[in-house]
Amino acid sequence: MKNILLISHGAMAEGVKGSLEMIVGHLEQIHTVSLKPDGDNIQFENDLLAKMKALNGQTLIIADLAGGTPCNVAVKNYLEDDQVEIVAGMSLPLVIEAAVNSTITADELVGLSKDSIVNVKAKMQQTVEVTATEVETDFDKYKEYEGKAKLVNVRIDERLIHGQVAGIWATSLDTQRIIVANDEAAADSLQKSSLRMAAPTSIRLSVLPVSEAAANIQKGKYGKQRIFLLFKNPADVLRYLEAGGSFETINVGNMSYKEGAREVTKSIQVMEEEETVFEVIASKGVKITAQLVPNDPSIDFMDKLRN
Template sequence: MVNTRIDERLIHGQVAGIWSTSLDTQRIIVANDEAASDPLQKSSLRMAAPTSMRLSVLPVAKAAENICAGKYGKQRLFLLFKNPTDVLKFLDAGGPIETVNVGNMSYKEGAREVTKSIQVLEAEEAVFESITSKGVNITAQLVPNDPAIDFMKKLRS
């Protein structure tokens, strides 16, 4: 696993071009129940993904199951989540994560700004606390050239 990221836009320029290339990714795994069950969204994600990379769009529990079973062998995996709730579901399903990078969460009514690109609701703050309580390190980093910052320290300040 070369990167685990929360980005509500899923596959877009930063993920497809900058992150995947700099990490020499071989497969992008989008773990999101909604995307996995929506043929139109799956098709859009396939078009957005680099042609040189494999793509899996899976329900969260299936992504955890496949990774735990070693289904992807020695492939360099980039695991992508739409929101922190999906990360927690993945962990609860036995999925292995040491660090998760928060990239982009846009403004929603009632959200507060943690960084310029990350706005969180109170309910999401509790989810991030749960993720941390499972021993996962959470960073914020928009692109690889930016320094990774301690997301929880920023969230709690």
């Protein structure tokens, strides 16, 4: 496993690490060294050398600023070290990519970081090609794929597509298409545009009414594509199953607090009526797990809910 060392002026490195762990969970390979507000190049160099001495194997150093003291000290000490790569221009997307993709090169990281800078308002004003309603109903040409959809993950996540889904789950599972099954999102052009922006550009996206998602997937419309099926709430999941959809396992990721809800896990709060829905889903033979990010252990959600 490649070590990742974040270096910065002040608390930036620690802040980025903290934000990273909110999204992907705790990672043992992430470390930080900071130039303290009352420190200097000597303080930083001593701290850097001590930290590097404690690390084994390949290390990627990500500095906040090219030409700044942290970057300059790293270059001075490790320019000729084949076990150390140094990148400047720290950002959360860059660090996430480095953390979840252990084989990525320094040059590839730099290229991806450029793509992560987006003029959001301008992008939202563009016409975004997201499938709202796939009106084609002739499924005969997909007959060979009927009932054979490759669902790499089925998840309940109230936030739908966000950092954990787009940056961690979808990429780690080699997802080719994300399908959001939610009537409200499918009818809202602004929400569809937001979802398209949040999804990785390399992954196809369909935002569909629940019943249509069930029909398309069961009839094999997406062939051999690796599909990540995403629901906003358990009620939509039950409607999907009642519309003829099927899957063996579903992962509950995020359900935020609402007045009257009780905490099942730190990221999952459920209302009494939602508990009933989960019981019905489980009675249909669906295994329900709770797992925020892939690095977390998968737990039996219904055991947790009932205790």
